[in-house]
Amino acid sequence: MTYSAEGFGKLSRNYHDAYRSNLIRSKYVDQPRPVLVNNWEATYFDFDADKLYHIAEEAKNIGLDMFVLDDGWFGKRDNALLLSADLVQ
Structure with a gap:
């Protein structure tokens, strides 16, 4: 799903950005649940x-x-x- 040559922190941020942008179908994507x-x-x-x-x-x-x-x-x-x-x- 994602890759980073900049360490685990960047990899984690990339993963969460991809998940929020493409997989969450919810009114809570950009606000607290x-x-x-x-x-x-x-x-x-x-x-x-x-x-x-x-x-x-x-x-x-x-x-x-x-x-x-x-x-x-x-x-x-x-x-x-x-x-x-x-x-x-």
Whole structure:
């Protein structure tokens, strides 16, 4: 994709310039992307509406753009052996 005889730093800049110019199809090419918080590491399987609300409120208070409910949106799951979603139910 790129080459540089001027070292790794120049190679990296060339690569990122090429990627931004040719591969990213997004309104965020030239601006920061939204910052989000994901509940998984904070709660794993142990959450309820109050915990999720608290996380979302704290995210809002520090200026984050989005809250992602990573697991449990489809129903009760309390261990990693269960499927993430059974959408046939």
